[in-house]
Amino acid sequence: MGNQKDYLKDISDIKNIMNRSTRFISLSGLSGVLAGVYALIGAYFAHGIIQNIRSTQNQYKRFFVVFDSIEPLVLIAFSVVILAITTGVILTYRKAKNKGEKFWSSSSKRLLFNFLIPLITGGMFCIILIQYEYFSLIAPVTLIFYGLACVNASKYTLGGILYLGLSNIILGLIATQYIGYGLYFWAIGFGVFHILYGTLMYFKYERK
């Protein structure tokens, strides 16, 4: 049967193009590792500032220390997010170029759209929590919604992100039982889990 090889190739072509037309495969694993590293560095500095607040015994003095701490904490948070997104975009753009996949294509748009639905919902929910002063739930809620965003996005990219999402959802639920330790859970979820996920993806798909 001389044509057998052609038929096999047909089947593998079909599989390949079905995947390529529904999934954005150039998401960079390395950028996941770096995002995790930024998160851990951010958490380290934030931890220092928070320790400083906790160690201040005097009530009045403490008020001013808290007041002075808000700005650097917000600055750390924004720096981590912006650095992570920028790195992610640059590395993914490079990877897409290497693979001959278009960076801004219908599959990457679909991936982003589905990732953002739970993420923006979670963000708005956090603002509502701040409005009602339920500060203690913010850390768990961010982890849970970020996890849901990853799970939702997993249908439109390489599979590994599903496990990152599930781990963050579980971690977020556990975090609800340890109020006051939000920063540590953030460091695990956004730091350690990202590094683990990124490393696995890097070795599975990027290092040839």
Added chain:
Amino acid sequence: MGIIENINKVFDHRIRLGMMSILMVNDYADFNTLKELLNVTDGNLASHVKALENAEYIEIEKQFIGRKPNTRYLATKLGKIAFKKHINALEKLINN
């Protein structure tokens, strides 16, 4: 003998097979998306679109996005059934 009959001539080309694969897993695809995914020229793609259209395996939807005309392609019910038959036939051939 029976197996060979199920091998569909219309799908016996890389580009038509690719187009149909894309339309099986996506609700629709526009001309440019197909072009990028299949890596073909306009003229080449257009002729294969015609072939699938003539077989009534795909349908064409013309619409406007803002002011730009946009053409998108969908697999018909007939096309999906034919494609599934074709795949089954391929698998049988390989297993034999």
